[in-house]
Amino acid sequence: FQKLSERGLLRPGFKALCVGAGSGHSVLALRENGLPDAIGIDRKSFAPLVRRGDIHRLPFAHDSFDFVFSASFDRALVPALLASEVERTLKTGGVAAMLVSPRRLNVGNAINPFYSLSPVVALFRNSDVVHVTQVGPPNAHDATVIVLRKLPFGSSKSLGLEQEYSWSKQNRSLVKLAEPLTMDHGNAIY
Template structure:
């Protein structure tokens, strides 16, 4: 009889402890079941627009690591069929279109023959060749895969150039940036004060399946270029991209 009375308090305290620990157990179970769309390598943080919930610039889901993102971009850049098209059928056509774009920028005084130029995400370098054909000889392209002598190897999230290297930068691959704020920041870092950046972007239409982000309003792009002022925004017909945005880096920034 005394043994039974001793066991009852122990059982009572055990049941109370189980009851009190249930909420904690449920919390950890729910945390373990939460999906993680982006698991980033050491040293990388989530894109700012995902954290801030920027409604006009959205990162596409599905990248489990930065390496998987890079591999997806390489799948396009190294695609033998696409590379053959870029270097044969599309070569002259794209150079002619880019030459018209750059000649117009020269007329506006945003580009000159003495400008030191970088084409960001140039693939096989049609943009670089176009710059050379309109008289801008000091021009180079940058892409994940080099294409000598027009394109050197580099990641636009971390350009392999010193600060204030270029007078002019052009890109039509903003939609491929997984970290749009790093893309913009690297352009502003490597652009000299007073230098010009021109981007061709898709706003009213969606980009291709290899794009990492979708831009819904030019204002979201403008907010990324914190050290620059807008020169102009205008409509263009640039191989599926519909808007040209020109920035000038502020002096003293």
């Protein structure tokens, strides 16, 4: 979360949510980085950090959070529904950070059998990509963080005026920088 803070995407006092928070390590990290009201949601409660709830039907009002993080996006049963819920609960201009693993994306998951970020990004219909970065050891391609900013209602993308499964030129260039996500016997898999 430190790098997001350095980029001005995460600021002290933001209201933050961790989706699929498990035992609350990410919630605790956010609290230690100046977000004392950060809360997590998962199928099991780990009070006081994580509330019990369905990640596909978040128990929060529209526009509740400045920041939403998930390290469980690629394990969601219905990724499109999770993306929709993240955007619903995120305030306009708010930031979402999705940690995805190319290894998990390929394990029988309908999001993306080809290890690509493009289908993941396309699920966020009301957000633009602002940053993409690899995490883990260099060249390991263990995981990627996709950082998105929710667009104001009325933008061409939020009104559905862009072609289905397309996004802005900026999104394409950022995603292209992160591709390929993995290597198969020395050959890039796109």
